[in-house]
Amino acid sequence: MQTETKFDPRIRLTFCLCMILLAVSGLAVSIKAALLILVLLSEILSFGSLKKLRVVLLIITAAASQILLLQLLFNRTGEVLLTFSVIKIYRGALYDALEGIVQISLIAFSSVQFLSHTDDREGEAMLRAFGVPPKYAACVPLAAVFLPIIKSEFTAVQNAQRVRGGGAGMSQRLKLLFSGLLPFIIRSLRRSGDIALSMELSGFGRERERTELYPLKMNTGEKIILAVLCAILSGILLGILIKII
Amino acid sequence: MEKEVKSKLFRTDTKSLVGSVIFGIVFLLVSQASGAVDNLFFWGKLGMLLLNGMVWAFFTGIIVLLYKQPAGILAGLIEGILSVFYSPLWLSLTLANLVGSIVFSLVASRCSMEKLSHHLTAQFFCNFLGNACVCLGLVLVLKIPLQTAVVESLITAGVDWIGASFLTKLVYGKLIKTGLA
Numbered sequence: 001m002q003t004e005t006k007f008d009p010r011i012r013l014t015f016c017l018c019m020i021l022l023a024v025s026g027l028a029v030s031i032k033a034a035l036l037i038l039v040l041l042s043e044i045l046s047f048g049s050l051k052k053l054r055v056v057l058l059i060i061t062a063a064a065s066q067i068l069l070l071q072l073l074f075n076r077t078g079e080v081l082l083t084f085s086v087i088k089i090y091r092g093a094l095y096d097a098l099e100g101i102v103q104i105s106l107i108a109f110s111s112v113q114f115l116s117h118t119d120d121r122e123g124e125a126m127l128r129a130f131g132v133p134p135k136y137a138a139c140v141p142l143a144a145v146f147l148p149i150i151k152s153e154f155t156a157v158q159n160a161q162r163v164r165g166g167g168a169g170m171s172q173r174l175k176l177l178f179s180g181l182l183p184f185i186i187r188s189l190r191r192s193g194d195i196a197l198s199m200e201l202s203g204f205g206r207e208r209e210r211t212e213l214y215p216l217k218m219n220t221g222e223k224i225i226l227a228v229l230c231a232i233l234s235g236i237l238l239g240i241l242i243k244i245i
Numbered sequence: 246m247e248k249e250v251k252s253k254l255f256r257t258d259t260k261s262l263v264g265s266v267i268f269g270i271v272f273l274l275v276s277q278a279s280g281a282v283d284n285l286f287f288w289g290k291l292g293m294l295l296l297n298g299m300v301w302a303f304f305t306g307i308i309v310l311l312y313k314q315p316a317g318i319l320a321g322l323i324e325g326i327l328s329v330f331y332s333p334l335w336l337s338l339t340l341a342n343l344v345g346s347i348v349f350s351l352v353a354s355r356c357s358m359e360k361l362s363h364h365l366t367a368q369f370f371c372n373f374l375g376n377a378c379v380c381l382g383l384v385l386v387l388k389i390p391l392q393t394a395v396v397e398s399l400i401t402a403g404v405d406w407i408g409a410s411f412l413t414k415l416v417y418g419k420l421i422k423t424g425l426a
Contacts, residue, residue, distance in 0.1 A: 196263040
């Protein structure tokens with residue numbers, strides 16, 4: 001059985017923000033690669049496997065191929081390494097492509113690590129701890145509930161359009177996208193009206209203050225970790241600001 | 246006059262809150278589908294997501310027209326944060342959603358949005374400022390050369406400005422006719 005060490009969501013969010021800022025802060029590629037390994041190691045140590053991070057591998061692969069193509073076509077810095085008839089491959093293109101790929105991997109893995117381990121209850125409690133009004137913090141569980149429902153509605157509209165003659169060709173898919181837009185919007189509008197009415201009838205928004213069933217609590221160790229991470233985050237932000245000025 | 250602008254800018258009832266969440270998800274799903282269609286064409290392979298950009302501008306506009314603020318910002322945040330699972334550029338997309346939504350609502354609060362010129366004006370600011378945010382992401386996150394990123398963003402903004410203006414006017418007009426808006 002795998003053991004899970006789950007920190008307070010505020011600690012995970014600060015760690016994620018640190019990684020994202022470090023990714024775009026202009027550090028050397030080797031340091032960014034080391035940070036990427038740190039994110040993967042923290043995932044293995046905390047949750048026992050990298051299963052939850054697998055979802056972004058496809059996205060990273062697609063983005064990496066696009067970065068490589070654009071760099072090879074348009075980046076002309078450094079010396080020429082290879083020549084294929086009219087296409088010349090420059091050293092700068094390969095270096096920038098590598099940096100871009102490491103950067104997007106670091107950003108994607110750290111943000112998916114935070115989001116995939118934070119459930120809607122924790123998200124709502126975290127927003128309330130940050131001082132967001134309960135009415136707006138409730139958007140997190142609402143989004144979690146409605147995502148699969150709206151997804152199935154979208155599939156239903158697409159299937160209905162396919163039955164009416166939509167195919168798999170390029171122009172057909174283009175047509176399908178726009179012809180399904182209005183019915184999907186109308187269905188969503190109707191649904192949101194019904195849900196809002198039933199929520200109001202159940203008393204949503206009647207009281208300004210709401211009690212919390214699962215308030216967030218941090219122990220002393222977690223508070224120290226959060227303080228250290230906040231100090232690092234401030235340092236990174238200050239460094240970026242000084243660099244810009 | 247000031248009161249009228251304020252009432253056209255903000256709406257904080259439950260319907261607008263729920264609408265923002267649902268339309269944030271709708272926005273995400275249609276963006277994904279349009280991104281997939283874009284990638285079938287040569288412009289998508291070069292990183293210019295023209296249809297995706299058009300869908301982005303359209304939804305940014307229609308959400309503001311239907312539910313005003315803060316629903317536009319909320320829907321943009323929901324779409325941006327959920328797109329973590331679909332794009333490494335999620336941070337600049339979220340910023341673009343926020344900027345686009347705010348500028349669109351500022352223009353919409355001062356116009357009746359019944360004429361095409363109103364939609365063209367609102368979408369002009371929405372598209373060019375939103376695509377500037379995406380351009381920033383292309384340069385800082387994807388490390389695309391600056392000139393390439395600027396040219397790509399300008400083409401995307403130019404095409405989507407016209408396309409999204411017509412689409413928003415058409416769909417918003419039809420929604421008013423159905424009585425749902």
